[in-house]
Amino acid sequence: MRYISPLSVLLSGLGLALTLTTLSGCGSGSSPETTNQKAAADSAKTAVVDTLALKRNAMRRDSLKADSITRAGGQLPGAILPGHRIVAFYGNIRAKGMGILGREPKEQMFRKFEKVLKEWQDADPSLPIQPALHNVTITAQGAAGSDGKYRLMNSKATIEEVISWAKEHKCIIFLDVQVGLSDLEHELHKLEPYLKDPIVHLGIDPEFAMATKGVRPGKKIGTYDAKDVNYAINFLARIVSENKLPPKVLTVHRFTQGMITNYKNIKLDPRVQVVMHMDGWGNPTLKKDSYHDYIQTQPVQYTGFKLFYEYDARPAPHHIMTPTEVLAELTPKPLYIQYQ
Missing domain, CATH: 3.20.20 (TIM Barrel)
Structure with missing residues (x-):
């Protein structure tokens, strides 16, 4: 007999990227405005959040915690x-x-x-x-x-x-x-x-x-x-x-x-x-x-x-x-x- 059966995202994390474009001042020096713009850009770069990486890290922590509970008690509650x-x-x-x-x-x-x-x-x-x-x-x-x-x-x-x-x-x-x-x-x-x-x-x-x-x-x-x-x-x-x-x-x-x-x-x-x-x-x-x-x-x-x-x-x-x-x-x- 032929053996058949009858026919019967992970939510993506969004890494935020912010690009600031600054205009060069005239001459060799930097104006206060330019300096402030660079400082703002540097601050923005440090504030970028990779939410996908955060989700992955949270998953790893949860997995390690689950593994620890399982080793101690044989299985997770429920x-x-x-x-x-x-x-x-x-x-x-x-x-x-x-x-x-x-x-x-x-x-x-x-x-x-x-x-x-x-x-x-x-x-x-x-x-x-x-x-x-x-x-x-x-x-x-x-x-x-x-x-x-x-x-x-x-x-x-x-x-x-x-x-x-x-x-x-x-x-x-x-x-x-x-x-x-x-x-x-x-x-x-x-x-x-x-x-x-x-x-x-x-x-x-x-x-x-x-x-x-x-x-x-x-x-x-x-x-x-x-x-x-x-x-x-x-x-x-x-x-x-x-x-x-x-x-x-x-x-x-x-x-x-x-x-x-x-x-x-x-x-x-x-x-x-x-x-x-x-x-x-x-x-x-x-x-x-x-x-x-x-x-x-x-x-x-x-x-x-x-x-x-x-x-x-x-x-x-x-x-x-x-x-x-x-x-x-x-x-x-x-x-x-x-x-x-």
């Missing part, structure tokens, strides 16, 4: 992992075809979710379950759009609605990003106002990152390099520091070798907990093999595993793996579980 297992329903509340989140009426979907959460808690009573909604918020498109980038962001009303669902049901929420022919630098800043909320976390999906492929989403499987993942980590770390938040969780989808390149160069930060998430569908043997090849043998930090209601059971007699099966047959045991 960290979700590894003390919980996150179980998420994935999709888009405006699109029935993208996943269980949005496929069924809201209350029916949450009744199903409660049963799934209980199954996971029963399968491993040692870890409390953290329920989550995972909403694809910037979605790859088959049409180019006005700027030719093949992606579309949910409306403010939609994002606020799904966040309200999460709060109503004591969930955290992931805003997932499929950049199309854009990139993370131009997309993530759009989500910053929402990420200032402690319950809001981030997902990035290289399957639909097509800038290096030069084709529209769906034609090929896209890719991110370690530098792209590091950009997302640094972006979230800054938000955590500036807003005095507990650590954010970043999920990175993966189900092929080429979806993530140079994984060893991913640089972890205590303010961001990185989940490498095995995202492919198929029969249990294929899913376990992919988890081994692309998650277990290429470790980053924490691990995730996706289960597909519509695709994992096709064709019969294949089936959707149960919580007990997942925990018994995967090493390490995933701390992030997602249902699509």
